[in-house]
Amino acid sequence: MTTINxxxxxxxxxxxxxxxxxxxxxxxxxxxxxxxxDGQQVVDLWGGVADPDTGRPWQRDTLQLVxxxxxxxxxxxxxxxxxxxxxxxxxxxxxxxxDFAANGKADIPVRxxxxxxxxxxxLDQPVPLTEALAWHPMxxxxxxxxxxxxxxxxxxxxxxxxxxxxxxxxxxxxxRSPGRFFADEFAAPMGLDFFIGLPPSERDRVSRMVHRKPxxxxxxxxxxxxxxxxxxxxxxxxxxxxxxxxAYMVTDPAAIDFDSPEVQAAELPASNGIxxxxxxxxxxxxxxxxxxxxxxxxxxTIASATKEQSGGMDQVLVAPSRFSSGYMLPTQGNPMTxxxxxxxxxxxxxxxxxxxxxxxxxxxxxxxxxxxSDDARAASLVDAVRESLT
Numbered sequence: 001m002t003t004i005n006x007x008x009x010x011x012x013x014x015x016x017x018x019x020x021x022x023x024x025x026x027x028x029x030x031x032x033x034x035x036x037x038d039g040q041q042v043v044d045l046w047g048g049v050a051d052p053d054t055g056r057p058w059q060r061d062t063l064q065l066v067x068x069x070x071x072x073x074x075x076x077x078x079x080x081x082x083x084x085x086x087x088x089x090x091x092x093x094x095x096x097x098x099d100f101a102a103n104g105k106a107d108i109p110v111r112x113x114x115x116x117x118x119x120x121x122x123l124d125q126p127v128p129l130t131e132a133l134a135w136h137p138m139x140x141x142x143x144x145x146x147x148x149x150x151x152x153x154x155x156x157x158x159x160x161x162x163x164x165x166x167x168x169x170x171x172x173x174x175x176r177s178p179g180r181f182f183a184d185e186f187a188a189p190m191g192l193d194f195f196i197g198l199p200p201s202e203r204d205r206v207s208r209m210v211h212r213k214p215x216x217x218x219x220x221x222x223x224x225x226x227x228x229x230x231x232x233x234x235x236x237x238x239x240x241x242x243x244x245x246x247a248y249m250v251t252d253p254a255a256i257d258f259d260s261p262e263v264q265a266a267e268l269p270a271s272n273g274i275x276x277x278x279x280x281x282x283x284x285x286x287x288x289x290x291x292x293x294x295x296x297x298x299x300x301t302i303a304s305a306t307k308e309q310s311g312g313m314d315q316v317l318v319a320p321s322r323f324s325s326g327y328m329l330p331t332q333g334n335p336m337t338x339x340x341x342x343x344x345x346x347x348x349x350x351x352x353x354x355x356x357x358x359x360x361x362x363x364x365x366x367x368x369x370x371x372x373s374d375d376a377r378a379a380s381l382v383d384a385v386r387e388s389l390t
Contacts (some may be wrong), residue, residue, distance in 0.1 A: 070273030075326025156315030163270025280363030
């Protein structure tokens with residue numbers, strides 16, 4: 001039985017039980033969960049193994065790569081610039097990034113980048129990975145790229161390109177790289193263990209990931225054996241030219257080793273944030289209220305930032321999705337703790353979000369990356385938070 005470390009307020013004991021069950025029943029190897037209520041930490045738990053190869057235990061300060069949960073931090077950086085009057089969501093991207101106007105993109109507003117409506121999910125010519133990690137070649141390639149659909153007419157999850165697109169906007173407006181901006185304006189004032197671009201000094205605290213493929217690979221099954229509601233999605237996975245595949249083929253090679261020091265040290269604002277669950281939850285708590293006397297975004301900024309901008313069938317995910325200006329919004333599959341919640345999931349299970357209606361901020365990180373729809377870990381924890389609020 002995995003030892004669960006940390007503290008939980010009495011009324012949030014259901015979260016401890018759900019967290020323990022994740023190890024016993026749902027495949028967690030090493031993980032942490034943190035919850036804030038009205039600016040106060042009410043759950044701070046961790047357990048398991050940070051490195052299965054060495055047996056290194058998960059500690060209170062173990063860091064974990066959170067994949068696309070990074071997008072929530074990057075979106076928050078954008079909204080801080082909006083709040084300061086330095087960036088206008090309805091202004092053309094090209095106003096801040098002139099080269100972006102190439103190939104019919106002169107009129108794309110900033111909010112379409114944030115809400116996955118720009119049609120820049122892929123590249124005609126992938127960028128060598130070493131150059132993409134160096135930043136500027138990828139930004140230049142995206143500035144030159146023609147959209148793959150008429151911007152504003154559809155939305156599709158810009159899984160990889162979103163980070164360079166939005167990150168370059170942050171860089172152009174602030175004069176700082178997106179990772180540096182986040183470190184200066186969010187991590188430092190809030191004391192967050194959250195990095196976009198990992199300093200070498202923190203490398204030894206990072207867990208090692210274990211990847212598990214889905215129990216059933218639908219792409220190998222005959223079409224008549226696939227559930228009807230998944231057939232369109234599976235057909236996209238099988239098609240090498242679909243947006244579902246091309247969205248993750250923007251570098252050469254397309255596969256990225258997110259455990260490697262080089263990738264973790266680079267700034268990939270869509271996908272390589274490295275944080276503790278505490279850092280993730282604390283950031284969201286400071287977006288919706290004061291934490292130790294600091295609030296990052298005003299209620300007016302949050303209200304604007306979390307209005308739905310795109311929804312319905314996603315051209316990349318081939319499933320329904322909802323986005324505000326950078327944040328994921330609640331769906332049937334990810335309801336968070338209420339209809340006013342906002343945040344972002346990460347590949348394989350990580351999740352960070354805030355719910356201003358209930359005063360909740362939530363962070364969950366883990367090193368067992370489980371692909372497919374059978375991953376119940378984050379959902380069980382969120383269910384336990386909802387139970388604790390009743």
